[in-house]
Amino acid sequence: MDALWMLPLLLVPLLLLTSSTFVFYFKKCFYVAWMMMLAVIAIPICILKSGGRDIENMRVIRFLVRHVKYLLGLRFEVSGWEHLQMDGPYVIISNHQSSLDVLGLMEVLPDRCTMIAKKELIYAGTVGIICWLGGIVFINRQKTSDAKSVMADAAKTMLKEQIRLWVFPEGTRNQKGDLLPFKKGAFHLAVQAQVPIIPIVFSSYSNFYLRKEREFKSGTISLKVLPKIETKGLTSDDVSSLSDQSYAIMRSTFLEISGRTPQSNGPSSAH
Numbered sequence: 001m002d003a004l005w006m007l008p009l010l011l012v013p014l015l016l017l018t019s020s021t022f023v024f025y026f027k028k029c030f031y032v033a034w035m036m037m038l039a040v041i042a043i044p045i046c047i048l049k050s051g052g053r054d055i056e057n058m059r060v061i062r063f064l065v066r067h068v069k070y071l072l073g074l075r076f077e078v079s080g081w082e083h084l085q086m087d088g089p090y091v092i093i094s095n096h097q098s099s100l101d102v103l104g105l106m107e108v109l110p111d112r113c114t115m116i117a118k119k120e121l122i123y124a125g126t127v128g129i130i131c132w133l134g135g136i137v138f139i140n141r142q143k144t145s146d147a148k149s150v151m152a153d154a155a156k157t158m159l160k161e162q163i164r165l166w167v168f169p170e171g172t173r174n175q176k177g178d179l180l181p182f183k184k185g186a187f188h189l190a191v192q193a194q195v196p197i198i199p200i201v202f203s204s205y206s207n208f209y210l211r212k213e214r215e216f217k218s219g220t221i222s223l224k225v226l227p228k229i230e231t232k233g234l235t236s237d238d239v240s241s242l243s244d245q246s247y248a249i250m251r252s253t254f255l256e257i258s259g260r261t262p263q264s265n266g267p268s269s270a271h
């Protein structure tokens with residue numbers, strides 16, 4: 001039999017695999033599907049281990065997510081580990097570029113640490129269920145007064161149950177190659193609980209992940225844990241300066257580990 005006619009058919013998968021747009025969509029879909037599937041595995045384990053919503057479930061989630069970076073061709077280089085070696089509760093703040101941040105978060109996540117997230121995340125299928133089981137604190141960003149009272153409760157719970165909270169103070173994902181202005185909630189939280197703030201900075205994803213250009217290559221992300229910022233004795237009057245101080249060090253670290261200097265601020269800056 002002459003099977004020569006099949007040759008062009010074989011070319012189709014080859015072409016697809018070399019098309020960066022195809023790889024982009026494939027990796028994104030794979031990521032979502034894989035996380036959903038991991039959550040299916042994690043849900044019964046969490047329920048059996050702790051019977052419901054419990055911060056200890058974060059250990060299970062962390063363990064199950066740690067390999068995902070390899071599947072997507074990503075590597076994390078973490079520096080500043082020593083700054084996380086601290087007893088008791090604290091607030092971690094970090095920049096937020098994409099849902100891929102979850103992978104870096106799980107690389108450094110200390111014990112008894114959960115996150116603050118938008119309430120919409122609870123509807124993300126099995127991932128939403130696992131977020132709830134992991135003790136994630138959900139806030140309604142459209143209703144500031146509700147979000148504030150949820151976070152005031154969280155400040156009390158942090159102390160009572162010796163919990164650490166991870167907040168994305170930009171309040172939304174951002175791939176502009178710079179940090180968005182910070183929302184105040186994370187700083188009110190730390191001041192109300194009188195606990196230190198530990199800033200963690202993810203380097204820019206723009207060298208491997210470009211949403212607009214539909215590119216998702218392999219890449220290495222630097223994760224830098226910065227020294228704690230104390231809040232002992234501070235009051236709500238100090239929140240703005242605390243936020244400004246945190247923003248300044250995180251922004252300069254972001255530019256530094258993303259291979260930019262504050263002067264040459266990427267392609268979007270003025271010529």
Ligand SMILES: CCCCCCCC/C=C\CCCCCCCC(=O)SCCNC(=O)CCNC(=O)[C@H](O)C(C)(C)COP(=O)(O)OP(=O)(O)OC[C@H]1O[C@@H](n2cnc3c(N)ncnc32)[C@H](O)[C@@H]1OP(=O)(O)O
Pocket residue numbers: 035036038039042060061062064065096102115116117118121127130131134136139140141144147148149151152167168169170171172173182183184185186188189239
């Ligand atoms: C094995 C299984 C595998 C499965 C898969 C794995 C599953 C994954 C597991 C785990 C990963 C989870 C990953 C989660 C990731 C999620 C990320 C997100 O969702 S990011 C979006 C939500 N995050 C935020 O929005 C940040 C927190 N936001 C804030 O803190 C804001 O400040 C907020 C919402 C409280 C208010 O926002 P405003 O937009 O109104 O802006 P403002 O300027 O900050 O506040 C307005 C006024 O209110 C005061 N204010 C704010 N908070 C206050 C407070 N607590 N007390 C008193 N005043 C406060 C401020 O000082 C300001 O007043 P003055 O302008 O200064 O006078």
Ligand SMILES: CCCCCCCCCCCCCC(=O)OC[C@@H](O)COP(=O)(O)O
Pocket residue numbers: 031032035036096098099100102118121123124125127171172173174
């Ligand atoms: C149908 C639901 C699909 C669920 C896909 C699961 C993939 C991994 C799960 C990681 C959760 C990460 C959550 C996240 O990064 O949320 C985005 C918000 O922070 C910011 O929201 P926005 O930029 O303001 O929309």
